Amino acid sequence: MSQVAKEDKSYSVEDLVPSKEINFGSSKVLFAHQASLGDKSIDLSNLVTPPDMGSNGFVQALSTEISAAHLSVLRNNLDLRSTRGPLIPFLDYVVTDSGTINFLPTSVLGSEGALEGEIFVGVIDTKKANSLVVGDVKEYDVTIDDTDFTPGDTVLNLGVKYKVNENSLNQTGEFRAYKNGQRIYRNKGNAAASPFADGNFHEVDAGTGEGTTIELNVPAQAGDIFGFDFGLKISKGDVAIFEALERLQGSVLKLATDAAPALGNPLSDYFTANPSEIERRAFGDFVLSLVNRVAFLESKRPHKWQQKFLPADISVNTSNIASLRFNNLSIGKTYRVTAQIQVVAGDNNARFEVFHNGVSVASTQNQPGGAGPEDRFTQTCWAIFVATATTVQFDFIENANCILEGNGTSEQTWTMLEELPDSELTTAWT
Numbered sequence: 001m002s003q004v005a006k007e008d009k010s011y012s013v014e015d016l017v018p019s020k021e022i023n024f025g026s027s028k029v030l031f032a033h034q035a036s037l038g039d040k041s042i043d044l045s046n047l048v049t050p051p052d053m054g055s056n057g058f059v060q061a062l063s064t065e066i067s068a069a070h071l072s073v074l075r076n077n078l079d080l081r082s083t084r085g086p087l088i089p090f091l092d093y094v095v096t097d098s099g100t101i102n103f104l105p106t107s108v109l110g111s112e113g114a115l116e117g118e119i120f121v122g123v124i125d126t127k128k129a130n131s132l133v134v135g136d137v138k139e140y141d142v143t144i145d146d147t148d149f150t151p152g153d154t155v156l157n158l159g160v161k162y163k164v165n166e167n168s169l170n171q172t173g174e175f176r177a178y179k180n181g182q183r184i185y186r187n188k189g190n191a192a193a194s195p196f197a198d199g200n201f202h203e204v205d206a207g208t209g210e211g212t213t214i215e216l217n218v219p220a221q222a223g224d225i226f227g228f229d230f231g232l233k234i235s236k237g238d239v240a241i242f243e244a245l246e247r248l249q250g251s252v253l254k255l256a257t258d259a260a261p262a263l264g265n266p267l268s269d270y271f272t273a274n275p276s277e278i279e280r281r282a283f284g285d286f287v288l289s290l291v292n293r294v295a296f297l298e299s300k301r302p303h304k305w306q307q308k309f310l311p312a313d314i315s316v317n318t319s320n321i322a323s324l325r326f327n328n329l330s331i332g333k334t335y336r337v338t339a340q341i342q343v344v345a346g347d348n349n350a351r352f353e354v355f356h357n358g359v360s361v362a363s364t365q366n367q368p369g370g371a372g373p374e375d376r377f378t379q380t381c382w383a384i385f386v387a388t389a390t391t392v393q394f395d396f397i398e399n400a401n402c403i404l405e406g407n408g409t410s411e412q413t414w415t416m417l418e419e420l421p422d423s424e425l426t427t428a429w430t
Helices: 051-055 063-068 241-263 277-299
Strands: 003-011 028-034 041-043 078-082 093-097 100-103 119-125 135-144 155-163 176-179 182-184 201-203 210-216 226-235 305-309 334-344 350-356 359-366 376-386 393-398 414-419
Touching: 028 063, 135 155, 155 226, 334 350, 334 359, 350 376, 359 376
Parallel strands: none
Antiparallel strands: 003 135, 028 119, 041 100, 078 119, 093 100, 135 226, 155 210, 176 182, 176 226, 201 210, 305 414, 334 376, 334 414, 350 359, 350 393
């Protein structure tokens, strides 16, 4: 029996053991800008490279590198200085979006802004830890036995998507494989499956560079058990939401900037929050719980129901009354059908039946005893059933001089069908 074991984990940067491998190169982005007199902001997409720095070998950062740093969210990754000294976030400047730095009136620059030719240098550490940016990790282990394949098969479906020919110079890619407890290996160079290949199996590319199946060099036999260990599959955080956060932050900042002078309060009153690590983690957990709750509520289906009315009287035996019939049921779903009938029967008998897939699931019958010729009988019947066909039909059987009354309203004859999601038959209520 095929089994896929998955375990969700979340790690922040500080939870992970530092790599013992030597990293070459730098994770920092360096930019510089030469301002004009009175400038009160820096447009990071339109930087003016200081000529003296350029002549000494300085290379300006690309705008794509700066944009990818998401400074409005990861503002702690930025170290900004001017020729007058270091600048402090929320005191000297704020980042309103990923491409603009605004100087504040409380800045060392004063309300006059930058000096003519003043140089600003920013260093962005793109690998600084931020406790709100985490990685989603899933641990996968797949087991396949002879209930999942026919002896003689060479193709096994792992049920997990993997990157084909990962670590192409080795014989182990994105997963470790086992057969009856012994390690088996990918063919060298991921060569096609063959009894003569150097290895045990070929990773099958579905045409996208990824696959979910492998092809064995030697066919599987009865009693064989295969295991596949995918280890920890880490998915990087999706930063698309940062753009929405940046727009919201810019709006809040504009409101605070306009409101602070009117209220007589310094802008720093609104931007001094410094939550602890525990508070930030608690906030993150709270947001995730809300996301999960929203996803759950969105997955709930509405309770569907429909009512039909008999538009006119019926005075003869009629099978499958078209105006009351329900079509397009979904096989396998649970439904409740209800019917109200009004019959002018007098001293005669009449029966109303509900059929689904040729089986009567509900019925009602009037049996008058000495009633007058104009006496009416109003009765109801209902049933709960699991659909095995796509229609529910209604039949009227009268002995003599009986009338099934209908006027197109709920006053006389009508039927109703309801879908019952998330319900099941039980014997628990003893």
